[in-house]
Amino acid sequence: MQKPRKLLDGLLVLDLALFLAGPYAALRLQDLGARVIKIERPDGGDPCRDLYKTDGQTVSTLFHAINRGKESLAIDLKAKAGRDAFLALVAKADVVIQNFRPGVAERLGLGYEDLCKINPGLVYASISGYGPEGEWAHLPGQDLLAQARSGIMWLTGNADQPPVPTGLAMADIYTGANATQAVLAALVAKGQTGMGALVETSLLESMIDMQFEMLTEYLNGGRQAPQRSSIANANVNAPPPYxxxxxxxxxxxxxxxxxxxxxxxxxxxxxxxxxxxxxxxxxxxxxxxxxxxxxxxxxxxxxxxxxxxxxxxxxxxxxxxxxxxxEPAVRRLDQFGSFESTTGLAVQTTRPPMRIDGQRPSTDRPAPDLGANNLALSQEFGLALEAVS
Missing domain, CATH: 3.30.1540.10 (formyl-coa transferase, domain 3)
Structure with a gap:
């Protein structure tokens, strides 16, 4: 069988992001053929490595799944050697993704204005909790907290229930998808103009956008708060039997x-x-x-x-x-796959929810060990770094 086309082949993405939203955006670009180098701190790396670990696991299966196919470069961005190495990569990169709290990247000299001077064609994706400025900008940006501040919890559950959050990291995943869309649009524009762009989104904006149907009704209907059904609630605006x-x-x-x-x-x-x-x-x-x-x-x-x-x-x-x-209908989709981690663990996970020319993008390469690619990347890009033990 012919391998799926890698539409983003030749694209270099630097993934500075932690946990889910940013890494998910980078994963989708990797699924489509981009080369993704995950930049991690040497002392522990992305905290997602330890998220939801079960007994006997050295690295969580979630980290394996959301960082599959990436390379790992472990550097200290606060140290001159690490910062110089990163800036050398920026000069050759197409995309940078980061989800630091607003102001952190700028204090490190790694904000968009800093990096576009080195590479005017750079597409710089910045993901935050509540936007780059404002009264909430300094607060922890986390999925559950963004759901809480967005009002969305009052749409789920029956009328006699308290606010109900979704049972998964919806804000993270939807924000990652929004960032991916914006990055791809900026890359199309770059192909026409040669210039990069600053792409910004946040968990809060994504959760507000997720409610566009309900909020539109609210804003244009006298601002009457939606009333959840006392029985079988699934959509506050839908008539029975919904x-x-x-x-x-x-x-x-x-x-x-x-x-x-x-x-x-x-x-x-x-x-x-x-x-x-x-x-x-x-x-x-x-x-x-x-x-x-x-x-x-x-x-x-x-x-x-x-x-x-x-x-x-x-x-x-x-x-x-x-x-x-x-279900045969689900099996026919062939949306589940597996790969072997660097420790020999068989990781089963979902595959990308799209096809290109009838083929589903996929990768057999696992998530990298922390700093696993330091030596190879140093040699390839001329970085003055040592291998991480």
């Missing part, structure tokens, strides 16, 4: 469906008072959902699917990971 309902043996998701048609399929004439064009209050929305929930609970998930799908009802079973992984 939500997740318990069946006799599991759970069933119901999306946008004409209520009249759904009432026929459910054999539920009690829904008639809620039919359009009547505009439902929050209480009426919940009353309709309660009727639906009571009826859905009378049959198994498979039984409802066998009735609903032929009638064109938008529905889906709610799968856990084990069930999802067994």
């Amino acid at each position: 939500g997740v309902y318990q069946t006799r043996d599991g759970w069933l998701a119901l999306a946008m469906n004409p209520l009249r048609k759904l009432a026929e399929v459910l054999e539920l004439p009690g829904l008639e008072p809620f039919f359009p064009p009547r505009r439902l209050s929050t209480a009426e929305r919940d009353d309709a959902k309660r009727l639906i929930a009571e009826q859905v609970a009378t049959r198994t998930t498979a039984a409802w699917l066998s009735v609903m799908e032929p009638e064109g009802i938008w529905c889906a079973p709610v799968l856990d990971w084990e069930a999802m992984l067994q």
Whole structure:
């Protein structure tokens, strides 16, 4: 089978970022063919190396997955030798990604204005928690904290629940994706003008953007705070049946469906008072959902699917990971792969969620040991550095 095209082959990316958002952006560029050198401090490297470690692991599987295919250069950016080495790489780089707190890169002499003097064609991506300036700029920028400050926690869960965060690092991953988009756009512009650009995004901006649908309704609808359903809440603006309902043996998701048609399929004439064009209050929305929930609970998930799908009802079973992984439709996507770490550990993870010319980008190279490439990079780029033991 022909190997996937590496669209960013020849591109050099310097990844100064820590934890998830910045490294995720660099990972996506690596997946598309860029060469990524991860710049780490010699005393421990990226803290992500120790994040979520299980017993017996020297480096976390998360670090292995998000830094696969990269090289590691361990240098002290506060020392002259390390800073000189980094600036030598900057002169030949296409992209720099960093997620220091605002002002830190500038104090180190590694801000955009400093580096573009060395390399005017440099695309410089700066990721922060809450933007480059303002009252929150100095505060710790972390996924859960950005979710908390963005208002998004009031959209999830039912009305009687406290604020509910997402169960994963959504702010980090979405911010990394936003940074990748902006970097690629800047690279296209560079191809036309020869000039680089400063690309900035933040966890907070990404979480606000994630809510553009709800915030647009709020800003243009009299600024009425959205009301979560007291039952089966899944979208604060969506009318019934939108939500997740318990069946006799599991759970069933119901999306946008004409209520009249759904009432026929459910054999539920009690829904008639809620039919359009009547505009439902929050209480009426919940009353309709309660009727639906009571009826859905009378049959198994498979039984409802066998009735609903032929009638064109938008529905889906709610799968856990084990069930999802067994589904032929998921297996056909071939989105999971594995590679062997430098310690011999088989790391299973997801592959990029896109195809190019029918091929999914992939790499067999593991995440690097701390400073593993110091000697080779010193020789290649003429850096005055020693190997890291």
